[in-house]
Amino acid sequence: MPVQGSTGAAAVDRIFDLILWIAVFFFVLIVGLMVLFVVRYRRREGREDAEKSASHNTALEITWTVIPILIVIAIFAWGFKAYLDMNVAPANSYEVLVTGQKWKWLFTYANGHVDENLHVPVDVPVRLVMTSEDVIHGFYVPAFRLKRDVVPGRYVRIWFRAVKTGEYQIYCTQYCGTGHSDMWAKVVVHEPGGFERWLQEASDFLKRMSPAEAGERLYRTRGCAQCHTVNGAVGTGPTFSKLFGRQVALEGGKTVMADEDYVRESIMDPQSKVVLGFQPVMPTFKGRLTDQEITAIIEYLKTLE
């Protein structure tokens, strides 16, 4: 098993180990008897026929029905108890909103800051409220033994309490298309006080940076880069390289000038003008990017000459 990064991990591992020992016991029993019988009762010269033995024994058969029933009831109870603990968050949990979209995780903090990684304080229960913009994704942190499908159109909640500072891998575990196996992120567990400092500093990047720099950051962290390259290569969507200020051919035969209005409309209402040769698969960013942020992205596009 991976490192134990949360309180839940230790609980899961205890049950895992118990089941492992039960499984090993029964496996050795079954295969051991099998091998013993093969060696002992092998068909050989002078031993062509089986020895006389019973063809059934009801007491024995009931015994080996009832004992496994008792064992699985015990395993069920352990598993269920730990599962409930996993699903009921303590009342004072810190809340982070998680959004899955093809093929990126976005984490929204209480002050409205959106980040591409999940930053949390150590030893504080954290509650994740999760939803998806498009198809079903699966939020998985192996080190926390934590996993839940993220479903479009509804919110699901899980929680954890990290016990060690450090960085832990996040995966998508529900198959979601081309970039499914690239939908990685990190949980960054900060020491006490470190989380607040990080959040403060990360939140005001729009003030600290020039619009084009901030736009580049938004491009990276808010899910643009998964489909739109900046080096001219064709991705799921058209490249951003040498886009701004040029004529763009659209599905349906029209062309349009890629100016500020066009870029803004493509972000807010992506299906209204689909570029020739691409699928209408982009989700809307209406309500997810502020005017200031869209302006920053436009400024960034202008630099990609």
Added chain:
Amino acid sequence: MASNDSVIGAGGLGAGQNALGGDNYLSHGHGLRSWLLTLDHKRIGVMYLVSILASFFLGGIFALLIRTKLLIPGSSALMDANTYNQMFTLHGAVMIFLFIIPGIPAALGNFVLPLMLGAKDVAFPRLNLASYYMWVAGALLALLSIATGAVDTGWTFYTPYSTTTNTSVITMVAGVFVLGFSSIFTGLNFVVSIHKLRPEGMSWFRMPLFLWGLYGTAIIQIMATPVLGITLLLLIAERALGVGIFDPSLGGDPILFQHFFWFYSHPAVYIMILPAMGVISELVSVFSRKHIFGYTFIALSSIAIAVISFLVWGHHMFVAGQSNLASMIFSALTFMVAIPSAVKVFNWVATMYKGSIWLATPMLYVLSFLFLFGIGGLTGLFLGALAVDVHLHDTYFVVAHFHYVMFGGTVIAFLGGLHYWWPKMFGRMYSELWGRVGALLVFVGFNTTFFTQFVMGSHGAPRRSYHYLPEFQSYHQLSTIGSYLLGVGLLVVAVNLVHALFRGRPAPANPWGGATLEWRTSSPPPHDNFAATPVAGDPYDVEAWAFDRQLGGFVPRAGGSVS
């Protein structure tokens, strides 16, 4: 070969030993037409066998390509991410819908079931042929979908991904819909045949356990498959007409699809494993030269599995967003379905006790089955336990568990059954040495491929991943080497069996000493199966048969129960 004809005939069994030179179902009628329009269950069984083995080969090629890509963690020259996604989808869809669901029932079952019943054919021979052509139609649709933009949804077709991707989902889903009918027809035929065609002397509890397995399977096929059909039609309606059923952007519920899908697809894994358990029950008794232990418990456990299997579908959705209460109930029921399987395993091992264990190729597959299915079943305990499943769900652990049950269980039993009935089907013995070598290579190759995946999965490696972290590379490489070995093993099996068709020693009527009725007719059987309807005795009275060195097969023991 005709010279052997009278050996058993004198004993009143009414059929010669080897019928290759004389009248048999293979020589009864010539030309392609006599095959394509045949109503003979044996010929339909053989056509099914050839077809599903071709599917198995195709699915295997996909698997080897996937494994080869996974030798390196990053992007590969072999295939891009989209191709990879199509590959694992096709591997799953072809293996499950085209190979393993029809595998034992439609190929081996079709051939063996009427013979075991001492009957001339199944109850509805035309429906049987229709079932085969439904399979062909479904397979053609599936191939068409591969040619026109292979699906990339995973074999589970989860919405809303499947309603939004631009690959040919409708064609593939329509193919699976048609294949469902093929499966229903076979199930219906088997239920009626078992009810109506049992011979004199064969009460329900004197029926061979393979028939109990097929009976349980048939019940599931008839009751569960329509639900899959309806679900897939709804999916097509949503994609083609924009009716909002599963896609939330149209007002649907994606979790509803999962409930519908698994309501069929969980029982379906028992469609795959129950007949395999039936095969093992036959083989373990015959090759231990001893009556099966605990017949009644094994028979009833098949029915118990068939019933409980309908109530456990929710265990595929522990992390999908169903309520805690639902998860609790499904977890409890999931553990209950483990019990009948465990009972069977104990009974099989007990059958070997004090037997005279003959390590012929089919028995090696039995031992292999007990080992692999043991691991497959016991690792199910981890996945049934709610809290542990949360960690292991959708990782390689599940992939390994599934393959241990489906390959280690079903395919191994299928191969065992194939080696067991091959002489009956084609009248030729294969090379025992190469049969054993093949079984051993398959066993070693399989474990190398999939045991590593348990380790990867418990370390948190997600399945269906084109890219993976470098820390998993050595596991992936070992797994890929194992898959090549497995491929070589299966090739040895194939060459050995095909070679036997042309060069094998003519098979006697009863090469293994089985007491079920199919061994009382010649190898291969005549068109009408039996010259006179046999009277059934105890199907596990294998001790009533003794080996005849001169003949190379078994004959009724003097003073035994075989009349």
